[in-house]
Amino acid sequence: METIYTEKHKLRDAKTELCGGELVEPFERPSRAEYVLDRVRETDLGPVSDPDDFGMDPILAIHDTEFVAFLKTAPARWKEAGFNGEAIPTTWVGRRMSHIRPNHVEGQLGYYALAGETSLTEGTWEAAYASAQVALTGAARIRAGAGAVFSLCRPPGHHATADMYGGYCFFNNAAISAQHFLDQGAKRVAILDVDFHHGNGTQDIFYDRSDVFFISLHGDPLETFPYHLGHAEETGSGAGTGFNLNFPMPPDTPFDVWQAALHKGLARIAEYKPDVLIISLGVDTFETDPISFFKLKSDDFLTMGADIASAGLPTHFIMEGGYDVDEIGVNAVNVLQGFERAN
């Protein structure tokens, strides 16, 4: 399987994350992608290629122009405003408050952020742009006939909506890939999100549409991030009713319970008959992930890959989360190897 990767992910190198009332070293750090790349090479998974550049249009097909411009200018504006630390929001649009966008960068941070752990820094926008190009290049490989491809995206994307960032996400790589497939002639795209956290951004982007079927297996939002979306009763709206499927699961969920949900999701995907399957591949379902609470073991990721292969679809793997950095490489590549061996 070919991997698409760029060194430009290193431009996202925040020094602080707000966690537990402290500024800590970010869990979403450059070494994550390097460990996965090392494992890709160790296992001879396949060639590693630089991304092509598809420009801004595919990003703007998903994200609002003003939001994209905000992400680009916010770090410099934050410094100009006299703040010393990294740009982190401190205010939000609370209940029954105005949705008029403030002028001041501090107000705009809360207007566009869905969470406060993710700082904005110089280089973030460029890294997010490059990550989207990694996803688009993977989509192009599938369109050109590849049965599967791995877009080693960093920063991740599945929490980003058309106009909000957070959860370490800025541009929604999976949504950008899905829209690109549709713009290039696909009729139906399924996105299966196996990251521990609910892909609230991906859900929100396609919620009222039937040409993208979004399925997510994740920690119950009653108990974990993103908290405010991802419940089982969220099944889509309007034309999208029935094309959104959430499987929230409790703390300490073991693989056999998780896998039963996966099989239900794959059965619905089979009924939907998509032209392509996109996998939002987070491996923070791992038993020792520092910010999650499922109990998957490394070998379970081999089985996960084999189960995904059973769908028999062109498959675009897009890297999302996973923070047990020592094991992220084995776990992510186990999914890809399990997929390959089953094909």
Ligand SMILES: NCCCCCC(=O)NO
């Ligand atoms: N307390 C912030 C948790 C952010 C989760 C990011 C992630 O892994 N999403 O998939």
Ligand SMILES: [Zn+2]
């Ligand atoms: Zn996650």
